[in-house]
Amino acid sequence: MPGLCSLTVRAGRTPYLRASLQQIKHFSSSLRTCDYADTLPNLKIGAHTRVLFQGFTGRQATANVKESLEWGTKIVGGVKPGVEGEHLGLPVFPSVKAAQERAKPDASAIYVPGNQTAKAIEEAIEAEIPLVVAVAEHVPLHDILRLHSILKTQSKTRLVGANCPGIISAIGKCRIGFQPLPCFAPGKVGIVAKSGTLSYETVASTTRAGLGQSLCISMGGDPLAGTNFVDALKIFENDPDTEGIILVGEIGGTAEMDAAEWITEYHRRTTNPKPIMALVGGRQAPPGRIMGHAGAWTAPGEPGPEEKYQALERAGAVMVNHPEKFGEGMKALLSNRFGTTSHGSVFGNQRRGMHTMRRAMLGRQQSLPRTQSRTLYIKQFQALDMLKQIGISVNETTPSASDFHLSLTIDRTALSPALIASTSAGFESSSSVRIPFAYTKGSFSASDLVVAAVATQLGLSTSAHEKIAELVQALWQIFKQKEAFVLEVRVGDSAPGNALEVRGARFGFDDAAFRSSSRQKDVHVLRSVEEEVPEEVEAEKDGIVYVKLNGEGSIGTLVNGAGLAMNTVDALTHHGGSCANFLDTGGKATSETVKSSFRFIASDPRVKAIFVNIFGGLTRCDMIAEGIILAFRDLKMSVPVVVRLRGTNEESGQKMIAESGLPLHAFDSFEDAAKKVISLARGQ
Template sequence: MTGLCWLTARGQRTSLLRIPVKQAKHFSGSSRHSDYADTLPNLKIGAHTRVLFQGFTGRQATANVKESLAWGTKIVGGVKPGVEGEHLGLPVFPSVKAAQERAKPDASAIYVPGNQTAKAIEEAIDAEIPLVVAVAEHVPLHDILRIHSILKTQSKTRLIGANCPGIISAIGKCRIGFQPLPCFAPGNIGIVAKSGTLSYETVASTTRAGLGQSLCISMGGDPLAGTNFVDALKIFEEDPDTQGIILVGEIGGTAEIDAAEWIQDYCRRTAEPKPIMALVGGRQAPPGRIMGHAGAWTAPGEPGPEEKYKALERAGAVMVNHPEKFGEGMKTLLDRSRTPGSSSSFRNQKRGLHTMRRVAVENRQPSIQKLQARTLYVKQFQALEMLKKKGVSVNGGAQSVSDLFFCLTIDRTSLSPTLIASSSAGFEPSSSARLPFVYTTEKFDAGNPLIAAAAAQLQLPESSHAKLAELVQTLWQIYKEKEAFTLEVRASYASETLEVRGARFGFDDAAFRSSGRQEDVHRLRNVAEEVPEEVEAEKDGIVYVKLEGEGSIGTLVNGAGLAMNTVDALSIHGGHCANFLDTGGKATSETVKSSFRIITSDPRVKAIFVNIFGGLTRCDMIAEGIILAFQDLNMSVPVVVRLRGTNEESGQKMIAESGLPLHAFDSFEDAAKKVISLARGM
């Protein structure tokens, strides 16, 4: 069998390379001509969809099943390995195979921890379940790489996730995931998003505008998504229930660029295209940092957030800076297209929304110091020592103009590992070849087409192929053995000798966090050299990133995407943020208290902005936690609180009537103006 590999040189996809690979595992019902793209129709869920739960009897799954049943979702039972019986009045099956044979499910919701998720997905693929939704975070990267190598060999099962809130049909009352149901209303807007909390804000905005939703699909926050933006856009294009489309992107990967290319083609070939709006979160994110989501980081050669924003705008999407604007913006677009005597073409309407503000974002180039921020990046001498132990020639030294650069990382479009060969340290597309290959590859030798392509890109002679193959093979061994997510080396080639001059290695923290693997690599971390506040926040499950500059506004947000967008939007309004802080999907009184303590330890902070979307956690409970934390810590810094979501009016009232220097708002614009004025001492 052969694997297919894109060669991207000078920013253009040019040809397919055939790389010999080990036979991938095939599942029953698949064939030599199986195509994962054939599973796209499985995304169109609705009232007809029969849903199975894996991890059925667990606490989270039990609560979710109760809510989903009450809402109208057709749940046919669940799986508990080796057990048969009943739970919540529904059958418990001993295996997914047994459930498939007896209950005929159309979809499976996987509610197991991250370290068990890959095994559960594989069992569902083996049983040919049409749609699999994996909600867990901290799924090891290499587990998902293996799953994608399996998915590509079959045409029965479609994956959504992992690390996502799932998929929901508001029209068909079918929820497969943990989305907050009170925000949803049947309607005509299709939504696809990377971020859970940003998607909830988007849903709430369209509900307030009286539009409602047809189908909402989450890509999820992991770097390797089973379903991407283009997949969702194809479904929305053909869906008669969908009249308008909203896309919510963020930093990391190329999914937004791929979506822009699709939108451009769609507008060109369609007489009256459906209006499309979009947002890109993380435009103010520090380069090289991972912003909460496992996938919210930019790999070498990937586009930055501003490039994504401009690509979507050029393609025809109407861009907004905050999801609060989606509802009225989409309503305006739809109303104009229906007005007699006006042009019904979306192409002629896309520039007509004066509320959509374009803001230039500073183009910041990452320095190597900033890029070292991920917790499982090891020091250069440690990376070089790993190479020496594998027999690689190492001779550290200063960078020169003749140096060559290699990176073994992931390709988020092909959902596979990729080798990048470049003549530039920044891996700019114009000077790089991006060479994806299948995860089941075992050996690279001098005759491998990937080696030849890398050598051609770097203008190396054929005599270099053997040495180059040895280096790539060693990097691949370290990559798999130690579960790396990126391995970069700087090398020189002279007199038929290839020497490594520098290295930068990063490893998957989920492999250790959820599965206890790679403890030896994790021990290389030296927290004493990291930002103390960031280390302290990590102990409480909080992601805190201290931002450079004159930041005077502390931010406290639940959800990585929403936290990134909060910093973006405050900056657009003229504010200066001191930090990014993600409490996680559920904000509790304890996480709020810990967050306040960390934020106020920064003497720059003059005011705090709390932006919480109450989904599974109610806004009144969050408000109570904020009030208690404020009192317990004897805080004097003024706090602006914006609460949206479940029981938002009750929560806002509690804040307003607390008698504390807390200011409650519903509108983001009003809240932003208030916190900026407080930070300025006005």
């Protein structure tokens, strides 16, 4: 059948079991080997790497090229479709193919908007560019699904991203992305992260500790990443420049669980393994919400953040609750590494100190109604209407114990669509099977291997295969035509004849297709903003991701970057605080976004103190401080504000805050700032 390379049944560790199913065994034995993994060495960039830019003459690319050239990156030119000439003293090529023939680039940095990113990546794949780095947000999910179906069929091009700051060799002075260069120093620590801002904090921490970095790889915040944690770990394992490894994860997907498996095996086969530290962001994220990053959400059946944390810890990674602790922690681990060959003595002696406190997880906050900032869930009757229109029997009823559940969604490890069949509404691992399949698949029939696996899992008779195939085909039609990311249905038998009918549905659609490409307007007009949290809707208009948390939270948070915002809520909770909101300014804290953010936070009567946690990377801390002071004055704020500024020009920014004469409290250390804001929120 077409695309069999991508057809697998996830069995064994996570999170869908049933390895005893004969159908699963048949699938596993039917697979052919794909060779995208052969492109892993392309990640080892350095002084030798010749970098091309797509979108070369744009404003962002121009600024990035100037910085990177000055730092030492070897840039050989760029592409502007149909145009030849010169820009910044470098050649402009009319196509990637022409650039490949004349300049022989080793890597391409793609600096085009999200709606053009897929086309640019595909052009680079066709030209067989060894490494492609895509930094844009809002790349439509189905564009990425199609690209991954292409990447799996070749062994020349490796993708990093999308929605990521890129990859950077501090030793080789090779920067492919938009990382803040002042934070980096040549050194010995390899870093792989989902979050950009958390990776910058991690870099700054290792620089302050005098360790520096060897190679930093971004997995990115999208659901489907071109390069994942295990890919990076394999590079770090064999990299002579890398002596210690740091992994920064977050909610969503199973990449951290895959990494934990790899780390366990690595320690088993290695006498004196390189020390590994890790962090998992979003441990306090409310269930069912998307936390800024397009991929920062936990689908039914996926492991939660606490499960990921524990898996990494069991595997031997030293866990921290804030990236500020990575530098000194890694320094201690590296100093011990060569003093003993005992795995237990290195990790056992250090782990307790790295935690700051070993305790049970605090109670998870209850979720608000499922309003989303990066996706759209339609109402059940609207989802059922979609099914009716293509001939599926629908009968909306209350749940029955005999009902079964199907979900057509994405598999973040297989980088493809996947069907999940379950006898439980929560898609628990013991009652579910996940079956990834190729995005290029045409249709489903009663004799299809996927349909057979679903029927076997659900205990359905052979006579039911045709009805299951019809339902799966209908879901697949909606999934592709309407660019969905998850379609869940509850199904039961209807008498007479035991025909199948859909009794409930929950459909979610990718809004990047609408936001960046103006596709799927008919779906997105179904959004009911009047049923969403008003402050969240208003914040979205200003490019701010604001999530109002339930409970008695008394601390308002204002943070630049989704990963850092999640970790801020986690860390404040760890220190005994209670947060009223999650707020991501979108990665760029200007005076206007700061002012809007303060307004949303202060509108919540629960807030007794505000914690501003900004990492000044591309935006300088002194500029951020000025924006905070102006916004505070303009809004006549009365709530005390604690400001932690780190990054570029941090001392200047802290001084401006301290000398403002306003009730603003400036800090460098996160722990000191956390203690202060918690104290203020308690009225102390």
